[in-house]
Amino acid sequence: MATYQTARLGPGRHDGPGAIVCIMELAAMLSGERFSDHPVSVCPVIGSLLRAYNDNLDDRRRQDLYRYAAEAVFTRADFPLQRRRAQIAIEWARARYAARGGVLRRTPATPSPDNGPNEIAYYVMGSLGHRRRLRGRPGWWSDEAHTGLLAMVDEMVALQSETAPTADDTAPASAQPLSDALVVDDALRSELVEQPA
Numbered sequence: 659m660a661t662y663q664t665a666r667l668g669p670g671r672h673d674g675p676g677a678i679v680c681i682m683e684l685a686a687m688l689s690g691e692r693f694s695d696h697p698v699s700v701c702p703v704i705g706s707l708l709r710a711y712n713d714n715l716d717d718r719r720r721q722d723l724y725r726y727a728a729e730a731v732f733t734r735a736d737f738p739l740q741r742r743r744a745q746i747a748i749e750w751a752r753a754r755y756a757a758r759g760g761v762l763r764r765t766p767a768t769p770s771p772d773n774g775p776n777e778i779a780y781y782v783m784g785s786l787g788h789r790r791r792l793r794g795r796p797g798w799w800s801d802e803a804h805t806g807l808l809a810m811v812d813e814m815v816a817l818q819s820e821t822a823p824t825a826d827d828t829a830p831a832s833a834q835p836l837s838d839a840l841v842v843d844d845a846l847r848s849e850l851v852e853q854p855a
Contacts, residue, residue: 665678665679665684665687669712669713669714669715669720670713671683671695680695680709680712680713681708681709681711681712681720681723681726681727681730682694682695682696682697682700682705682708682709682712682727682730683695684724684727685697685699685700685705685727685728685730685731688727688728688731689731689732695709697730697731698734699731699732699733699734700730700731700732700733700734701730701733701734701735701739701740701743701814702734702740702775703740703743703744703747703775703778703779703814704730704733704743704811704814704815705730705775706775706776706778706779707747707775707778707779707782707807707811707814708723708726708730708811709779710776710779710780710782710783711723711779711783711807714783715804719804722804722808726808726811726815729815730815733814733815739817741771741772742771742817743814743817744771744772744773744775744778745771746810746813746814746817747778747779747781747782747810747814748768748769748771748778748781748782750782750785750806750807750810751781751782751784751785752768752785754785754786754803754806755784755785758785758787766781766784768781769781782807786799786803786807787799787800787803
């Protein structure tokens with residue numbers, strides 16, 4: 659039986675833990691969730707990007723993704739943080755499309771941060787370059803593009819620690835109870851039913 663310690667990263671979705679798993683399946687194994695390529699503990703934007711990238715990489719570069727399986731665990735947060743991560747991915751891809759200038763016949767429409775994570779991942783993957791001549795070879799883009807995408811994922815993962823409120827931040831200094839304390843007089847006490855221990 660394969661475990662997260664013995665599994666290798668490979669493309670595609672798998673039926674169960676085996677010798678080869680995708681990046682998000684490994685994240686699910688690390689978090690103790692049921693085996694899936696959509697772990698609940700991972701931010702949907704980060705998960706979609708890593709899933710799409712994992713499936714389009716050559717085997718050599720795919721092994722660079724191992725650490726992201728662990729780093730992606732527990733990145734799921736509220737919608738504003740998810741939206742900010744989507745904005746980072748869109749801005750990164752938009753800059754890559756702009757750098758390619760007139761090479762493209764038509765630059766794809768920029769998705770909104772509110773669009774689904776898969777649409778944003780598709781936009782980012784398209785920004786890596788055109789692979790008409792290299793269609794049969796995964797991982798056709800440059801080492802610079804590979805390094806840049808991983809740095810963008812690092813930035814998205816780091817957002818959690820910057821924006822996650824601490825216990826001290828969540829409690830206002832002048833916190834008031836939501837209601838007054840319950841005053842039980844003798845008349846009310848006779849109506850209360852004691853629960854067995």
